[in-house]
Amino acid sequence: MYATPAVLIARLLAGELDVAMASSFAVLTHPELTLLREIGVTNTGPAWSVRLFSRVAPASIRTLALDTSSRSSVAMARIILAERYGVQPVCLDVAPHLEMMLADADAAVLIGDTGLTVNAEDVIVLDLGEEWHALTGLPFFFAGWIARDTAALEKATPMLRASLEAGLARLEEIAEEEAARLGIPASRCYAYLHDVMHYHAGEAELAGLEAFRVRAQRWGLLP
Incomplete structure (x- = not known):
């Protein structure tokens, strides 16, 4: 099934799913969950699709x-604002529409398709992947395969590895399909999928995840 990371985690915790590709923050807030550490959606530097838009400095x-x-991405934004800019704003949950968000708040965080494609004028834009790397010198581990128990994850791992390699083998085709859906140039979509985001996790990515845990704990974002 396809759904947002937040919905997938809710269904995983409810026992409706055995394994889900979902936000890495879930394994920090729910230590009973298990993360497949070798595969993830990671990034080092500008992320393009995870951005903060602000009407003020x-x-x-x-x-x-x-x-x-x-x-x-929500926790990432709060950490960056606290540590790089010295602010801890009041946070509001708002539908992902930039004009509506900025009508209610000084700044807004948009992710995914909307974060990648939205056009913003007369606002300050921070790429949160770039901000994270400037803060920590490490990649950010956005999402990964998460399971309710180790046995389920071990059973699924060969299939997940094969699925990743199959997807990488047809990345140009996927980029063309997604570019048509989003209304952006295929070259930009391919660059995003091939150069901006990465899918094999190693020591640096796991160090980035640990840095995320430490900072989330520092700022009271974990239970």
Whole structure:
């Protein structure tokens, strides 16, 4: 099934799914869940699709509208604002529509298709992948395969590995299909899928995930 990361985690916790591709933040807030550590959606530097849009200077942000479809990006934004700009804004859950979000708040976080394609004028734009790398020097581990128990994950792992390799083998075709759906150039979509996002996790990506855990704990974002 296809759904937002937040919905997938809710269904995983409810026992409706055995394994789901969902926000890495879930394994920090629910330690009973198991993460497949070798595969993930990761990024080092500009992420393109995870961005903060602000009507004011970042250090002056007092209210922040959030797209809650990904808890990882929400927590990431709050950490970056606290550590790089010294602010802890009041956070509002708002539907992911930039004009509506900025009507209610000083700044807004948009992710995914909307974050990648939205056109914004007369606002300050922060790429949160770039901001995270500037803060930590590490990649960000956005999402991964998460299971309710180790046995389910071990059973699914060969299929997940094969699925990743099959997808990478037809990346140009996927980019063309997604570009047509989103209304963006195929070259930009391919660059995003091939150069901006990465799918094999190693020591650096796991160090980034640990840095995320430490900072989320520091700022009271974990139970």
